[in-house]
Amino acid sequence: MTTQTEIYNYSSIRDKLFNNLVSIIDGILADDLVDKAEVVFLDNWLAEAQQISSNSTVKSLVYKVESVLVSGMNTQDLIELKASLHAIQRELLDLPGIDFYSIDADVNLLLGLCKGIAADKKISDSEVRYLDWWLAQNSMLRNNYPGKDLHRLVSEILSDGIITPEESKQLYEAVNLFSGASLEDGVTDGMATRLPCDVIYDLKLDGQTFCLTGEFIMGRRTSVESLIKKHGGRISDSITKKTNFLVVGTLSSRDWKFSSHGRKIEKAIEYRDIKISGIKIIGEDDLIKFLPTS
Structure with a gap:
């Protein structure tokens, strides 16, 4: 049915x-x-x-x-x-x-x-x-x-x-x-949108709250969450005023606009642009770049 x-x-x-x-x-x-x-x-x-x-x-x-x-x-x-x-x-x-x-x-x-x-x-x-x-x-x-x-x-x-x-x-x-x-x-669809992402020059995971969305090259989202927690970060399942970073997975459904991770991106953009919070939107590559090596 x-x-x-x-x-x-x-x-x-x-x-x-x-x-x-x-x-x-x-x-x-x-x-x-x-x-x-x-x-x-x-x-x-x-x-x-x-x-x-x-x-x-x-x-x-x-x-x-x-x-x-x-x-x-x-x-x-x-x-x-x-x-x-x-x-x-x-x-x-x-x-x-x-x-x-x-x-x-x-x-x-x-x-x-x-x-x-x-x-x-x-x-x-x-x-x-x-x-x-x-x-x-x-x-x-x-x-x-x-x-x-x-x-x-x-x-x-x-x-x-x-x-x-x-x-x-x-x-x-x-x-x-x-x-x-x-x-x-030769790809006409299928990768995550990156235009709304913020430019960051440093990222300390300890004490920061992260929300993850999309699909990650690094592996399952739960694995990425565990890695963030290992280095002192906190995980939120949704965007709130206390969320510091929304991390967008590099891989994404071509229909992201109609999926939950698309809505998270929109909400984070809304919070960021009208100064509801200091949330920053970053890509998976930024998270990888600033992850501690040990």
């Missing part, structure tokens, strides 16, 4: 994927070009998006992408695919019963946009400006995580009217970290 939780999770994941796809297309088209790297990225993403693979519009997109790949991705095929993407995006937005308008949907649209503009492993000037425009149209995202951090970075890049190669690279790395994509390794 299917439970209400299973129904909710299925709907949430399905909606996330449709939101992602709509904005991936948006990001790919942001520079008014479709290149070979973007086609390969889209093909990989569609292969992973099994929960929506039976949708007729998605099937049509899969067929078009595969046809371009088989043909060798010549210039005319890429031009025709670009035209098709516009039409497919409109069809996706017209799908009944899909949430495109909630706060969760806004975040997932931004996730997709970041993946799309970085799909060719670089970010052009027009893509930087498009991301700036997009965030300007979405005030809720612009004023809260994750859009707040991206908006700050884009605003800094555009402040002098010049986008340097170094700034484009910095933004490329930031959107990859946020979206959870490791494009250099």
